[in-house]
Amino acid sequence: MTRHLPWxxxxxxxxxxxxxxxxxxxxxxxxxxxxxxxxxLAGDQPDPERIARIRAALGLDRPLAERLTDRLAALLHGDxxxxxxxxxxxxxxxxxxxxxxxxxxAATLALLVPLxxxxxxxxxxxxxxxxxxxxSALTLAVHSVPEFALGVLLATAFGLWLGWLPPTAVGVxxxxxxxxxxxPVLVLAARPVCTLSRLVRAGTAEALASPYVAxxxxxxxxxxxxxxxxxxxxxxxxxxQQLARTCDWLLGGVIVVEALFVVPGLGTVTVxxxxxxxxxxxxxxxxxxxxxxxxxxxxxDLVARxxxxxxxxxx
Amino acid sequence: MTxxxxxxxxRLLLARTRRRLLLVTAALALTAGCxxxxxxxxxxxxxxxxxxxxxxxxxxxxxxxxxxxxPHAANLFVDAARAKALYDKLADFGDDLAPVPRLAARWEPxxxxxxxxxxxxxxxxxxxxxxxxxxxxxxxxxxxDPAGTFRAKASLEPIDLAASRALDPATxxxxxxxxxxxxxxxxxxxxxxxxxxxxxxxxxxxxxGPFRFASFTPGTSLAVTRNDAYWDGAxxxxxxxxxxxxxxxxxxSALLAGQVQYAHELDPATARTHExxxxxxxxxxxxxxxxxxxxxxxRPPFDDRRVRQAFQLIADRRELVDGALSGAGEIGNDLxxxxxxxxxxxIPQRTRDLDRARALLKAAGxxxxxxxxxxxxxxxxxxxxxxxxxxxxxxxxxxxxVRVGNKDTYWKDILDGGTFASYRSGAMPxxxxxxxxxxxxxxxxxxxxxxxxxxxxxREAQSTRDERRRTALYERMQRRLHDxxxxxxxxxxxxxxxxxxxxxGVDPEAPANTLDWARFDKTWLT
Numbered sequence: 158m159t160r161h162l163p164w165x166x167x168x169x170x171x172x173x174x175x176x177x178x179x180x181x182x183x184x185x186x187x188x189x190x191x192x193x194x195x196x197x198l199a200g201d202q203p204d205p206e207r208i209a210r211i212r213a214a215l216g217l218d219r220p221l222a223e224r225l226t227d228r229l230a231a232l233l234h235g236d237x238x239x240x241x242x243x244x245x246x247x248x249x250x251x252x253x254x255x256x257x258x259x260x261x262x263a264a265t266l267a268l269l270v271p272l273x274x275x276x277x278x279x280x281x282x283x284x285x286x287x288x289x290x291x292x293s294a295l296t297l298a299v300h301s302v303p304e305f306a307l308g309v310l311l312a313t314a315f316g317l318w319l320g321w322l323p324p325t326a327v328g329v330x331x332x333x334x335x336x337x338x339x340x341p342v343l344v345l346a347a348r349p350v351c352t353l354s355r356l357v358r359a360g361t362a363e364a365l366a367s368p369y370v371a372x373x374x375x376x377x378x379x380x381x382x383x384x385x386x387x388x389x390x391x392x393x394x395x396x397x398q399q400l401a402r403t404c405d406w407l408l409g410g411v412i413v414v415e416a417l418f419v420v421p422g423l424g425t426v427t428v429x430x431x432x433x434x435x436x437x438x439x440x441x442x443x444x445x446x447x448x449x450x451x452x453x454x455x456x457x458d459l460v461a462r463x464x465x466x467x468x469x470x471x472x
Numbered sequence: 473m474t475x476x477x478x479x480x481x482x483r484l485l486l487a488r489t490r491r492r493l494l495l496v497t498a499a500l501a502l503t504a505g506c507x508x509x510x511x512x513x514x515x516x517x518x519x520x521x522x523x524x525x526x527x528x529x530x531x532x533x534x535x536x537x538x539x540x541x542x543p544h545a546a547n548l549f550v551d552a553a554r555a556k557a558l559y560d561k562l563a564d565f566g567d568d569l570a571p572v573p574r575l576a577a578r579w580e581p582x583x584x585x586x587x588x589x590x591x592x593x594x595x596x597x598x599x600x601x602x603x604x605x606x607x608x609x610x611x612x613x614x615x616x617d618p619a620g621t622f623r624a625k626a627s628l629e630p631i632d633l634a635a636s637r638a639l640d641p642a643t644x645x646x647x648x649x650x651x652x653x654x655x656x657x658x659x660x661x662x663x664x665x666x667x668x669x670x671x672x673x674x675x676x677x678x679x680x681g682p683f684r685f686a687s688f689t690p691g692t693s694l695a696v697t698r699n700d701a702y703w704d705g706a707x708x709x710x711x712x713x714x715x716x717x718x719x720x721x722x723x724x725s726a727l728l729a730g731q732v733q734y735a736h737e738l739d740p741a742t743a744r745t746h747e748x749x750x751x752x753x754x755x756x757x758x759x760x761x762x763x764x765x766x767x768x769x770x771r772p773p774f775d776d777r778r779v780r781q782a783f784q785l786i787a788d789r790r791e792l793v794d795g796a797l798s799g800a801g802e803i804g805n806d807l808x809x810x811x812x813x814x815x816x817x818x819i820p821q822r823t824r825d826l827d828r829a830r831a832l833l834k835a836a837g838x839x840x841x842x843x844x845x846x847x848x849x850x851x852x853x854x855x856x857x858x859x860x861x862x863x864x865x866x867x868x869x870x871x872x873x874v875r876v877g878n879k880d881t882y883w884k885d886i887l888d889g890g891t892f893a894s895y896r897s898g899a900m901p902x903x904x905x906x907x908x909x910x911x912x913x914x915x916x917x918x919x920x921x922x923x924x925x926x927x928x929x930x931r932e933a934q935s936t937r938d939e940r941r942r943t944a945l946y947e948r949m950q951r952r953l954h955d956x957x958x959x960x961x962x963x964x965x966x967x968x969x970x971x972x973x974x975x976x977g978v979d980p981e982a983p984a985n986t987l988d989w990a991r992f993d994k995t996w997l998t
Contacts, residue, residue, distance in 0.1 A: 188740075192881030200547060201850075202623055203884035204915035211621040243540055253689075289518065312725050324725040326692045327531055327732060329717030365673065419717040419726070423691045430692075432880050 163458060168458070172451030174446065180232070183443040184225060187436055194241045194434040215241050237435035237444070240430075247441040251427065255445065257331045258422035261414070262407050264338055265345040265460025270400070273350045277392070278384055284362045293355070300351035304410060308344045308417040312375075315340060319436060323440050327419040341418045345410055349403040357398050360392025394461040401457030404448050505793075508584040521978065526997040527711040530734035530990070531723045534716030539690045542674040543665035544615050544622045549736060552662065553990035554714050558698050559665035559679035562608065563656055564987035567979070568698030569812040569901045572654035572987055574704075575603060575666055575680065579659070585651035585689050585935060590644045590659070595703040596669050598684045605638030610669035612636075626908070626915055627661035651935040653942060654903040662985060682707045682993030691716055708977075708996035709713065724970065727752055733972035733997065736990065739852075740798030743968045749758045752970045756800065759811045762897045763797065763853065765845070765861070768941060770920040771891045773843065777956040778836040783892075784822055784960050785829040786860065786868045793963040796857035806957065807950050809902040814943055816950035829868045840920040842871040846893040850882035853965070854894040860951035887918055895959070899983035902946065906930055910953070919958025926952065 166213050194213040196203065212218045231238055237247035276296070280289040299307075316324025323329070326337035364370055365388045374380075412424035423442060430438035532550035536580065540546075543555035562576040573579070577593035595603045614620070616628045618767040635647035648655065658664070668678055677685050682704065683696035694714040700706045715732060717723045724742045727735040728751055735752075743754045767774040767783065774780055789803035802810070805822055809815045833841060847858040855876060862872040872892075877885055886893040895918060897905070908914055911930055933945040953959065967984045977995035981989035 187567045191878045192884065196881045196884045198547070198621075199884065201883045202626070202916060203642075203887050204626060205887075206915065207621060207626070208884065210619070213617070214621055242535075245690070250690075254691075288765050309721060316725055320729070323731060324729045325717060325722045325731060327717045327722065328713055330531060380514065416719045417722060419715075419719070419722045421689075421716070425691065425718075433535075 159275070160349075161462065164460070168455050169451075172455060175451055176447035179447040180440055180443045181225075181229070183388075183439055184228070184436060187298070187431070187434065187439055188221060190431075190434065192434060194436070197432065197434045197451060198242060217241075224436075228437065232440065232444070234399060237441040240438050241435045242433050247437050250438060251423065251441045251445060254421060254423045254426040256422075257420050258408075258415070258424065260331055261338060261341055261345065261411055261420065262404070264342045265349075265407060266400075266404070268342060269346045269349050269353065269403070273353035273396075274357055274389070274393075276350070276354035277359055277396075278389060280354070280358040281361035281388070281392075282384065284365075293358075294355055296351035299347050302347070304344055304413045307347055308328055308340070309415060311340050311343060312417070325417075325419045330434070331420060337418070338366075338420075341414045341420060344414050344417075345407060348444065349400075349406070353396055353399055353403065356396045357389075357392050360395060361388045364388035364391045390464050394464045397457045397460040398454075399463070401454045404453040408446055408449065476939060483779050496576065498770065512524070522708045522996040523998055524996070525709050525710050526708075527713065527735060528709050528714055528975065528992060528997060529713045529732040530736065531715050531717045531726055531732040532736045533718045533723075534691060535722075539716075540674065540842065541677045541685075541688060541694070543667065543677075543679070544611070544624060544663055546663045547623060549984065549990075550714060550716065552985055553736070554694050554696075555663075555665050556681065556990060557683040557712060557714075557992060558677050558681045558685060559667065560595070560603075560657035560681055561580070561661075561664050562592075562666065563704065564660045565899070566903070567983065567988065569809065569899060569983070571660040571901075574660075574987075575608075576659055579656055581653075581655065581937075584936075585653050586648045586656070587938060588646045588648065589639070590646065592642045592644070592894045593703060594642075595680050595810045596701060598678045598679050598699060599668075601668060602641070603666060603680050604641040604669075605644040606641070607666055608644050609633070609636065609638060610671075610802055611666045612664070614667070615664060620664060622811045624661050624663035627658055627664065627904075630655070630658065649930075653934045653936055654901065657901045657904055660855050662900075670984065683712060686711070702993065704993070707993035709992060710839060712992045727970045727972065730972065733975045734978075734992075735970040736815075738968040738970050739887070740800035743800065743964050744798070746970065749967055750973060753975075755969040755971060755978055755980050756966035757969060757983055758802070758966055758981065759809075759964050760899055761851075761965045762804065762808055762895075762961055763792075763801070763857065763963045763965055764806075764895050764959055764961035766886070766893050766895045766918045767958040768891045768918075768920050769962065770922070770954075773836070773838050773841060774891055774958065776836045776838075778832040779838055779841070780958060780960075781954060782829040782832040782868070783865075783870075785825045785832070786865050786870065787960060787962050788824045788864050791864070792857055792860055793965075795860045796853035797963060797965045800968060801963045804961035804963045806954055806959055806961045808897065808905040808959065808961060809900075812899075812902055814902045814946040816947045816954070818947070819951060819954050822954075828867050833868070833870070840869065840871075844873045844890065846875050846877055846886050846890040848877040848879045848882040848885075848894070850879040851894075851896045854896070857962075858894055864916075888914060893918070899985055902950075903933075906949065910957075921953075972997075 194215055195208045196219055198211055199208045202256045207410060239246050240250060276292055280292050283289055312324040322339050323337045329337050331338050370383055370387050373383050411422055412428055415422045415424040427442045532553060534550050535548045543559045546552050546555050560575045562569040562574060564574050566572045575592055575595055576590045578591050580589045592603060597603060612628055613633050615622045615624045616633055628646050630652050632647045632649050639644055639645050682699055682702045684699050686695040686697050688694045695711060698712050700709045717726060720739050723735040724738055726732045746752050747754045767780050769775060782804050793799060793801050793803055804810060805819060807816060832955055833839060845858050847854045849855055858874045863873055865872045909917055910921045911927050929945055929949050933942050936942045936945060971978055974997050976998060979988035
């Protein structure tokens with residue numbers, strides 16, 4: 158591990174710079190959207206005088222450069238600021254929303270990783286066999302169903318027809334009643350399981366056909382051991398990076414799932430903040446998303462370096 | 473004073489997926505079961521009278537980070553419903569949008585209608601303090617603070633608050649800047665709840681309403697419990713939880729699965745699917761939302777009244793209601809407030825007449841007219857209605873180009889931009905519609921209707937004590953608007969609420985934002 162340290166340091170620095178760039182980009186893009194928080198807040202009562210007063214009260218009448226510098230300076234001191242709309246601290250707001258989203262993401266990963274490795278290896282065992290064909294067809298089919306459709310379908314089937322699970326998490330604390338998370342997790346995991354298991358399957362099958370595995374088999378290593386300890390690790394390097402990309406996707410995919418199942422998480426907060434042009438909240442969300450993405454990708458690259466040491470992994 | 477509710481940001485979170493979701497709604501339909509509508513059993517239950525106890529969960533679309541328990545900062549329907557549970561206003565609107573006394577037991581104007589004496593009823597805040605004239609003045613001054621940005625500030629503009637005073641703890645004297653016969657409308661205006669004098673912090677709100685504060689998580693839920701000392705009788709329910717579900721499909725599934733007993737704002741498709749089933753009851757609150765288009769009466773081609781009339785004759789109102797509102801509503805007659813007090817119901821319904829429309833356009837020199845119609849997914853049915861009207865106009869030889877704008881800034885964009893745009897309005901008294909939108913000095917005059925003689929009619933009505941004469945003046949104003957106004961009002965949509973079969977006491981006639989809408993102190997669970 159120690160030999161990775163300088164590399165990790167470089168990557169962390171790069172990551173911090175990337176996060177800063179993301180934050181700045183998000184702020185600029187939001188500024189580029191038509192209208193500001195004052196207009197959004199005035200809604201269907203767009204009395205120009207009232208909009209001007211709201212703008213003054215929120216400090217939106219100051220020049221863009223000044224507001225951006227102030228906000229970024231505060232950010233460097235660890236101050237995420239307060240929401241323009243509600244006046245509540247952004248840190249508290251995001252903190253509250255982070256819990257449900259993190260729980261969703263963790264539960265999804267806990268389901269996703271073993272399931273996709275299992276399916277992938279099972280398929281690779283008899284490439285082109287009946288099991289492989291059936292599972293491949295199934296994963297292809299599931300992959301082509303968009304989240305919202307799958308979500309409504311599952312909510313209808315399990316929540317309303319069978320009555321086994323709550324169809325929404327409305328008004329429930331997901332930490333206190335984890336049953337409300339079952340359907341959202343299934344929906345979130347459904348498509349990544351398909352892509353990941355296909356990657357694992359392809360990698361494992363390729364490795365199983367390689368000379369070094371043939372050698373291991375010649376030496377009398379058992380089939381199960383060959384599959385899990387010789388072939389699989391080689392297949393996991395690309396899968397780990399796909400998994401990291403899945404994590405990025407999870408952060409975005411939760412927007413649909415959170416809305417469908419009424420989970421009050423980061424996705425919901427972000428969508429609301431965009432609609433309200435609530436820049437401090439968006440900035441905070443960008444920091445969180447940026448940091449998580451950088452760390453997850455760093456982790457994946459580390460895993461890839463360990464599993465396939467020869468390949469130099471690009472940032 | 474407008475009932476907003478359609479805070480533009482929070483309506484169509486997944487707008488692009490909505491159409492496809494409708495397909496899936498069809499799947500939900502299967503859960504509705506066969507038609508065994510509410511029958512005699514319900515009437516029996518109703519005859520037994522209200523039952524005490526129980527917790528009601530009510531789902532509303534929410535505002536996420538924007539949510540607040542400050543009743544003066546209310547913007548969304550859920551804000552208004554929560555404010556109603558925790559607080560009272562001096563008055564509120566009845567089903568016909570006429571003001572009904574609430575904390576004000578009665579009101580009495582002077583001869584010139586510019587000083588009003590309000591007598592408060594005996595009521596107490598949740599901490600036991602009585603509601604006094606000082607609380608009323610504090611609340612109104614807080615809303616009207618010159619530096620403030622509260623929505624109701626415009627409604628309170630007619631009051632000279634510096635000259636208004638408390639005559640005794642139970643009597644407030646409001647001095648007005650001008651005669652205002654319809655002043656009680658102000659007392660009922662959106663966002664004018666009475667808070668205890670000196671309140672600045674609303675983290676643990678103390679009001680005089682039927683329920684006391686229990687707990688609040690912004691973006692998730694507010695829990696309130698029964699106020700046994702409520703002046704209008706203690707509520708039947710022990711507890712109400714206002715929960716947030718911004719997606720319509722989520723509100724519908726939560727209701728069907730029994731997670732909530734009241735779901736505010738359902739789609740017409742959902743309503744049709746479940747109307748005949750016995751799993752939920754569908755309540756259609758009529759007259760809740762006016763639907764139409766606005767024409768800028770000071771810009772070509774709409775500065776010519778013949779063009780405006782032609783457009784009003786082009787509209788096939790039934791087709792618009794059926795297409796854009798899925799039939800959930802009734803047709804309009806280019807006048808605001810169908811069914812409300814002072815509505816000029818004697819004016820004949822305008823119907824489609826393409827020949828006359830063509831003749832009018834020809835006379836105006838616009839035989840091959842091209843106009844741009846601004847719209848945005850800022851409210852349900854906007855984009856659909858624009859598409860339908862485009863087809864209807866084509867039959868009269870008018871080319872309508874539909875321009876879909878940004879939903880978050882839509883209302884500001886169309887106030888002074890463009891010439892022709894989609895428009896909606898929540899329920900408010902006809903007088904408020906006139907004063908906010910149709911006078912020279914109105915702040916949201918989207919039709920740019922500025923006529924000194926029309927202003928004079930309005931002022932005359934407000935200086936007229938006799939209600940019959942005032943009614944006649946309102947009728948004259950409405951005739952004028954019907955003849956040459958810039959509003960093309962093609963319909964009024966129902967506001968659709970779903971309730972659990974066991975929830976009783978939901979008023980089926982109260983338009984959104986009136987007194988009996990989302991009024992949970994009069995409901996009970998069987």
